[in-house]
Amino acid sequence: MSKNIEIEIRGPLTKEKFNDLVCLFEAKAKKTAEKDRVLIDYSTFLEGGVENRHKDIRLRVTNGIPEIIVKVGEWGGVEQRKELSVFTKQGEFDTLVDIFGVLGFHKGMLCVRKSKVYDYKDIEFALVEVPGHSYYYEAEKMAHEREDAEKMIKEIKNVCKDLNLEIFDKKQFFEYIDKLNKESNEVFDYKNHTPNYFKNRFNL
Secondary structure (H helix, E strand, C coil): CCCCEEEEEEEEECHHHHHHHHHHHHHHCEEEEEEEEEEEEHHHHCCCCCCCCCEEEEEEEECCEEEEEEEECCCCCEEEEEEEEEECCCCCHHHHHHHHHHCCCCEEEEEEEEEEEEEECCEEEEEEEECCCEEEEEEEEEECCCCCHHHHHHHHHHHHHHCCCCCCCHHHHHHHHHHHHHHCCEEEEHHHCCCCHHHHHHCC
């Protein structure tokens, strides 16, 4: 049975701490990926808004590969959510945007992220850059539904503590999301979508 429960903790990073962690992980962890990602988060405009949503509905493209991803469950800095994901073929992102538009998903937050991903002490750490704005980390483990999520959360928190990492509480997390939406992310409106928009803008 595949692991489809995402146990995740996030927190802020300064540029200096980001660089320090890169140096540490390059020496002591296994690097698994570098990701250039563009995503549309439709959930911001669904009922409940940012803070009260229990469905996270996104289209994203990572290193040129498009993906439909839905996460089910409460979010807010420290979380455990069911993750459903389907990849499609390179070059199909604009088609996915059209499909979602026809299905009624018209507005979303358009986000650009760059990340370096490492396996460190059996935890996936993504060190994320919001270009021209800020940095944060995501520490994640995948679990089966029957596994002890609270035990995993405690394990991740202990490793984060050892690394002197701050962990977002809910208030801090939503304040950061709000700041990103105002200062870095942009509103995507399907009514303004033109053929091959994402291909032309981001070379996807």
